[in-house]
Amino acid sequence: xxxxxxxxxxxxxxxxxxxxxxxxxxxxxxxxxxxxxxxxxxxxxxxxxxxxxxxxxxxxxxxxxxxxxxxxxxxxxxxxxxxxxxxxxxxxxxxxxxxxxxxxxxxxxxxxxxxxxxxxxxxxxxxxxxxxxxxxxxxxxxxxxxxxxxxxxxxxxxxxxxxxxxxxxxxxxxxxxxxxxxxxxxxxxxxxxxxxxxxxxxxxxxxxxxxxxxxxxxxxxxxxxxxxxxxxxxxxxxxxxxxxxxxxxxxxxxxxxxxxxxxxxxxxxxxxxxxxxxxxxxxxxxxxxxxxxxxxxxxxxxxxxxxxxxxxxxxxxxxxxxxxxxxxxxxxxxxxxxxxxxxxxxxxxxxxxxxxxxxxxxxxxxxxxxxxxxxxxxxxxxxxxxxxxxxxxxxxxxxxxxxxxxxxxxxxxxxxxxxxxxxxxxxxxxxxxxxxxxxxxxxxxxxxxxxxxxxxxxxxxxxxxxxxxxxxxxxxxxxxxxxxxxxxxxxxxxxxxxxxxxxxxxxxxxxxxxxxxxxxxxxxxxxxxxxxxxxxxxxxxxxxxxxxxxxxxxxxxxxxxxxxxxxxxxxxxxxxxxxxxxxxxxxxxxxxxxxxxxxxxxxxxxxxxxxxxxxxxxxxxxxxxxxxxxxxxxxxxxxxxxxxxxxxxxxxxxxxxxxxxxxxxxxxxxxxxxxxxxxxxxxxxxxxxxxxxxxxxxxxxxxxxxxxxxxxxxxxxxxxxxxxxxxxxxxxxxxxxxxxxxxxxxxxxxxxxxxxxxxxxxxxxxxxxxxxxxxxxxxxxxxxxxxxxxxxxxx
DNA sequence: GCACGATTTATACCA
DNA sequence: ACTGGTATAAATCGTGCG
Numbered sequence: 001x002x003x004x005x006x007x008x009x010x011x012x013x014x015x016x017x018x019x020x021x022x023x024x025x026x027x028x029x030x031x032x033x034x035x036x037x038x039x040x041x042x043x044x045x046x047x048x049x050x051x052x053x054x055x056x057x058x059x060x061x062x063x064x065x066x067x068x069x070x071x072x073x074x075x076x077x078x079x080x081x082x083x084x085x086x087x088x089x090x091x092x093x094x095x096x097x098x099x100x101x102x103x104x105x106x107x108x109x110x111x112x113x114x115x116x117x118x119x120x121x122x123x124x125x126x127x128x129x130x131x132x133x134x135x136x137x138x139x140x141x142x143x144x145x146x147x148x149x150x151x152x153x154x155x156x157x158x159x160x161x162x163x164x165x166x167x168x169x170x171x172x173x174x175x176x177x178x179x180x181x182x183x184x185x186x187x188x189x190x191x192x193x194x195x196x197x198x199x200x201x202x203x204x205x206x207x208x209x210x211x212x213x214x215x216x217x218x219x220x221x222x223x224x225x226x227x228x229x230x231x232x233x234x235x236x237x238x239x240x241x242x243x244x245x246x247x248x249x250x251x252x253x254x255x256x257x258x259x260x261x262x263x264x265x266x267x268x269x270x271x272x273x274x275x276x277x278x279x280x281x282x283x284x285x286x287x288x289x290x291x292x293x294x295x296x297x298x299x300x301x302x303x304x305x306x307x308x309x310x311x312x313x314x315x316x317x318x319x320x321x322x323x324x325x326x327x328x329x330x331x332x333x334x335x336x337x338x339x340x341x342x343x344x345x346x347x348x349x350x351x352x353x354x355x356x357x358x359x360x361x362x363x364x365x366x367x368x369x370x371x372x373x374x375x376x377x378x379x380x381x382x383x384x385x386x387x388x389x390x391x392x393x394x395x396x397x398x399x400x401x402x403x404x405x406x407x408x409x410x411x412x413x414x415x416x417x418x419x420x421x422x423x424x425x426x427x428x429x430x431x432x433x434x435x436x437x438x439x440x441x442x443x444x445x446x447x448x449x450x451x452x453x454x455x456x457x458x459x460x461x462x463x464x465x466x467x468x469x470x471x472x473x474x475x476x477x478x479x480x481x482x483x484x485x486x487x488x489x490x491x492x493x494x495x496x497x498x499x500x501x502x503x504x505x506x507x508x509x510x511x512x513x514x515x516x517x518x519x520x521x522x523x524x525x526x527x528x529x530x531x532x533x534x535x536x537x538x539x540x541x542x543x544x545x546x547x548x549x550x551x552x553x554x555x556x557x558x559x560x561x562x563x564x565x566x567x568x569x570x571x572x573x574x575x576x577x578x579x580x581x582x583x584x585x586x587x588x589x590x591x592x593x594x595x596x597x598x599x600x601x602x603x604x605x606x607x608x609x610x611x612x613x614x615x616x617x618x619x620x621x622x623x624x625x626x627x628x629x630x631x632x633x634x635x636x637x638x639x640x641x642x643x644x645x646x647x648x649x650x651x652x653x654x655x656x657x658x659x660x661x662x663x664x665x666x667x668x669x670x671x672x673x674x675x676x677x678x679x680x681x682x683x684x685x686x687x688x689x690x691x692x693x694x695x696x697x698x699x700x701x702x703x704x705x706x707x708x709x710x711x712x713x714x715x716x717x718x719x720x721x722x723x724x725x726x727x728x729x730x731x732x733x734x735x736x737x738x739x740x741x742x743x744x745x746x747x748x749x750x751x752x753x754x755x756x757x758x759x760x761x762x763x764x765x766x767x768x769x770x771x772x773x774x775x776x777x778x779x780x781x782x783x784x785x786x787x788x789x790x791x792x793x794x795x
Numbered sequence: 796g797c798a799c800g801a802t803t804t805a806t807a808c809c810a
Numbered sequence: 811a812c813t814g815g816t817a818t819a820a821a822t823c824g825t826g827c828g
Contacts, residue, residue, distance in 0.1 A: 302808090387812045418814030419810065440810090441813090530812030537812080545813070575810040575815085617809045617816055632817080637807060639819095689806065700804055700821045735820065758819080 003143040003158060004028050005035065006173050007134055008240060009290060009377050010123040012096065017069075019096055021126045023160070024270070024288055026173045031155035032240070032270070035143060038159070040126050041072065042096045044118035045079065045404060046089040046106055053111035054087060061091055064105055069098035081116075081404045083453030083481065088116075088404070096122035116404050120395070121280075127375060128399050130164050135372040137167040151272035153238070153288065170513050172368060178239035179204045179357035180230075182251045183349050187333040189715020193257035197223035199336050200346060201230045202353035205237055210350055224262040227255060234268045241290045241378070242268075243360040245309050245352070248293040248383060249719075252276050252284040283383040294356065296382030297363045305638030306688060306723060309355050318358030324351040330716070330743060369517040373524065387534050390527045394539060397486045406538045413535055416546040419575035420553045422560075424612035424619065426770065428788065429571050432621070433582040435590070436604040437555065439522075440576035441529035442487050443599055444551045445544075451481035451532075452541040468547040469554045475547065482539070483532065487525055494521040552576065555597055562592050572612060572619070582606050609656050613770055620767070622656040634763045638723075642684040644759035647671050651764050659788040661771050668764045669781040675752050675760070682747045685755060686725040691718055703728070703739035711741040728754040 005025040012021050019042070023035040046061065048054050058074050065071035073092040078085055093102060103118035120128070132138060141162030148157040183200040184191040201213040213229045215222045234242070244251050256276060259266040266275050270288020279285035283293065298307050304315050310326055313319040325348040327335055335345035371378040374392045381389060398405050437443070444450070448466045456465055456474040465474040475481075480488070497518045504511040531537050533545030556573060563570050563580055566589055571579040578601075580586065586603065593601045607621035607629075618632035628649075634640045635648040647668055654664040674680055689704035695718065698705045707726030708718045718724065726739045730751045735758075738751060761778050768778070771791050 305807095385811055390812075415814080421809085421815060436810095527812055530814095532812085533814085534812045549814075577810075615817060632808060634818090637818095639806060639808095692806075698805085702805065702820070704806090762818090 001143070002139055002141055002162070003035075004137065004139045004167065005033060006137050007132060008175070009134060009288070009379070010127060010132075011287060012123050012126075014095060017094065019094065019122065021123065021160075023132070024154075026175075026240075027156070030173055032238070033156045033158060034149075034152050034154050035140065035158045035160050036146070037126070040129075041092050041094060042099050042122050042125065043073075043090055043092040044099055044103060045116040046091060046112055047081070047086070047114040047116060047404075048089065049111050049113040051087055054089065057109070057111055058089060060109060061089065061106060064102060066098075069093050069095035071102070078402075079404045080402055082406075083403070114407065116407060119407065120405070124375070124392075128396050131166065132164055133166075133372050133375045133396075134377045135172060135368045137169040138164045139167055140164050153235070153270040153272075170369075170517065171510060174206075175240040176238065177206045177241045177243060177357070177360050177364070178234065178237055179243045179353050179360055180247070180251065181244065181349060181353040181356055182254065183332055183336075183345065184254060185333050185336060186329070187337075189330060190717035191254070193254050194261060197221075198226050198255065198258055199223065199332075200349045201226055202346075202349040203230075203233060204353045204357040205239065210353065212346055212350060214346070221262055223258065224264050227259050227262065227264045227266065230255075231264075231266060231268055238270075239289060241292055241360070241364070242286065243292045243294055243356060243364075245298075245356045245359065246293065246295040247291070248282060248284050248296075252291070253278075279380075281380055281383040281385075281388065283380055285379060290377070290379045292360070292364070292367065292379055292382060294359045294363055294382075297367060298359070306725075309352055309359075313355035313358060316359065316362050318362065319351065319355050324348075324355075328743065330714075365513060366516040366519065369513070369520045370523075373517070373520050386523075386527050387531055387537060390524055390531050391538060393524055394482075394486060397489070398482070401482065401485065403482060408536070408538055411535045411540065414542050416533070416542060416549070417553075418549050420556055420573070421575070421616045422570070422573040424572040424579075424614070424616065426612050426614050428609060428611050429579075429581075429607075430609050431582040432571055432579050432607045432610045433586055434604045434607070435578045435580060435586070435601050437559075437576040438600045438602060439491075439525060440552055440555065440599065441548050442491070442525045444548050444555070445528060445532075446484050446487050446491075447598060448547070448551055449475050449477060449481050449484050450544045450547050450551075451475070451483035452539060452544060454481035454484075455541070455543060468550050470550045471543075471547060473543050473547050483528060483544070487528060490521055490525045494518050494525070497521065555599060558597060559593050559601065562596065563589055566592070571610070574617060577604070579610065611652075611656060611767070611770075613766065620652045620656060626657065628653045628656055633766060639687060639689050640763065641687050641755060641759045643671065643675065643680055643755065644763040646684070647760050648763040648767065651767050655767060655771075655788070661768070661773065661788065661791060664764075664768060665773060665777055666781070668760065668768075668778045672756055672760060672779060673781070675755055678747065680747075682727065682742060682745065682750070685727050685747075685750060686742045687727070687759075688723045688725050691720055691722050691724060693720060701734075701736045703736040706736045707739040707741050710739075710744065714741065714744060716741070728758075 005027050007023050007025045009024040012019055018038055021037040021040050025033050027033050048057055054076055061074050071093050075090050076087050077090045079088050099118050103115045106112055107115050140160055143158040143160050146157055146159045180203045182198050185196045185199050197215060199215045203211040213226050215226050255266055269286050274287035276284045276286045284291050298312050304312055310321050314321045325344055327348045335341040367378055367382060371381045374389045375396050376384055376392050395405050454475045456476055460474040465476050467474050497514050501511055501514045529548050532541050560570055566585050568580045568585050568589055590601055606624050608624055610619055610621040612619045621629040630636050630652055635645045650667050651664045654660055691708055704724045704726055708724045712718055725742045727742045727745050728735060728751045729738050729740055729745055729749045731738050761775055764778055
């Protein structure tokens with residue numbers, strides 16, 4: 001009988017000598033179910049170097065068949081490879097693990113050009129071939145309920161016999177989410193699982209219930225019960241999704257190590273003996289459940305510079321920092337050991353888990369849409385990079401187009417020319433419109449049919465091919481290539497989603513879901529150019545990426561010429577944007593660009609006033625709403641001290657909104673005075689910088705590297721990707737020798753001259769220098785009133 | 796051997 | 811581990827000096 005279900009995950013098991021696909025889902029009665037398919041078999045393709053070799057190869061491949069996993073079928077089929085139809089050999093076997101062995105044997109055979117699609121994981125292969133995507137509703141034409149395997153902790157089990165049809169329902173069933181957060185005893189700095197017990201596990205579920213598991217009693221093994229209780233809680237609540245914050249890199253690895261040491265079974269999965277294990281893209285996989293590390297999604301929010309849970313929760317409006325308990329990591333054991341403070345530590349853990357749950361409510365809808373679009377299960381989609389997400393989408397598209405999926409190959413890095421950035425006209429400009437080409441690169445790829453399969457090596461006339469300026473590369477106009485077809489589908493889907501959204505009330509659940517979906521579609525489309533130029537991509541094509549930027553340069557230059565011809569003054573531009581005088585000629589300009597270039601340009605925003613120094617990629621603008629936009633300057637960078645960023649922001653505001661130079665000078669004077677007189681808190685002096693490689697690979701002793709080394713000496717742990725917060729203390733010698741982790745420094749030891757000369761003054765001067773303000777004026781208070789008006793008079 | 800400008804290394808931003 | 815273009819700081823190199 002037919003069955004409708006929401007699929008959230010997929011796995012497989014080998015039963016006897018038969019691979020079984022397990023689809024984890026929710027049925028229409030909101031029961032957790034497993035659909036078992038025993039009929040699917042792994043396969044791959046062999047590309048012959050010469051078509052005349054095919055029949056010989058078929059015979060040879062058949063003879064490779066071994067008992068452990070017989071080759072059950074070898075057939076010649078037609079597939080396209082980079083758009084070109086060809087005869088290839090499809091080899092089917094039984095046990096997924098043997099694909100690799102056969103691949104290696106066949107790869108070395110005479111007359112074999114390549115082996116393709118032998119590196120696609122079996123469960124992904126199944127979903128691609130069946131058109132299944134996770135986090136989506138399907139109907140299977142025939143599924144029979146069978147006796148449930150005792151090892152599966154679900155309500156029902158079915159066996160699949162029919163075909164799948166996607167259902168046009170975007171709303172997921174009620175998924176049970178469980179947030180968790182562990183606290184670990186760490187008297188000597190960074191905790192070590194071989195020594196330091198888990199002292200608290202805080203949990204919060206979809207119903208809003210909070211549970212705290214505390215270690216009771218002393219002794220090094222006291223947390224065995226903590227982990228036991230944690231496991232029981234999970235099995236009893238039975239969540240579909242388990243969320244944590246940095247749980248892939250901390251909580252789960254720690255619990256795994258710790259439970260191994262204590263001999264406790266971390267059996268949290270939905271199958272018997274189902275324990276978490278490290279899987280693809282570095283995520284931790286739990287059988288039958290979706291383990292999602294929300295940190296992965298937070299990493300992509302570039303506005304948040306310091307990604308600690310409290311800061312992120314505040315930024316997203318989940319929990320205010322001044323309304324929660326905050327305990328620095330190096331003091332956790334102190335709070336635990338002090339009977340008067342332990343309660344605070346517990347409240348801290350609860351605040352953390354509440355924040356984590358809040359993060360899940362904010363971020364899972366997007367993650368779910370990304371999962372359903374890319375086909376990557378929800379627990380993988382966050383940890384997969386942008387490139388891999390798009391690649392999975394492309395692999396599915398390739399299957400639908402009967403295109404073979406290229407292998408991942410190691411290639412040398414090949415740089416190529418990028419976009420144009422105009423020299424800004426420095427100074428203050430009033431009434432400036434910022435015009436943007438909409439999705440410039442994706443639209444160029446579509447318009448000029450750019451891709452590896454449309455590239456013409458030999459002669460090709462201009463009526464058959466697009467000839468790329470500067471490069472002379474030629475791309476055939478017809479038929480549409482792989483990238484063009486995919487991009488058009490993506491953009492068409494996005495248009496469709498946005499169309500449906502218009503008919504929905506803005507606050508509705510459906511509206512929200514579709515909004516996340518259209519965002520995910522946009523992200524995928526916008527990643528396509530970068531993906532094509534990524535040496536790690538299966539569909540890497542340097543000449544294509546090169547052509548896109550060349551066409552981009554041509555497009556923006558032509559637009560500039562058109563603007564000039566209309567008498568529109570261009571102030572600045574970068575890649576796909578132009579800053580021009582805001583006047584009625586703009587309408588004509590937009591029309592002309594559309595007519596001559598066939599690409600859409602539109603007014604993105606209007607500045608009442610905008611200011612440029614001589615630097616590219618940096619400006620401040622006063623919007624029509626009276627807000628000050630700061631772009632590129634120190635104030636928006638995460639690696640400047642808060643105090644310097646505040647000063648610059650204030651200066652920017654004073655100059656743009658109030659037009660007062662003297663007031664700006666005065667406020668800098670005051671901040672410097674405050675700093676000199678010790679009225680600035682330490683946390684406004686911290687400089688945060690990322691450690692981008694192992695410490696011993698650094699060629700210079702940069703301040704943040706020195707600080708990181710000192711942090712390790714203090715018992716801390718530093719990993720690649722960590723942000724080190726350091727301050728500069730008084731003394732002599734290079735700055736790096738005076739950079740210390742902020743936790744180890746008292747405010748009296750701060751080198752205020754460093755902060756004045758290397759942080760506050762440069763940040764302020766960056767803007768004020770143009771108005772003739774000197775370092776001396778900023779450092780010594782004086783009277784006098786100067787406005788922008790006075791300044792322009794003098795000039 | 797030192798001072799100082801030039802170059803290199805490193806980070807984070809813009810699009 | 812999606813791209814190239816850009817600004818900037820701090821460390822380090824290299825050179826002239828005499």
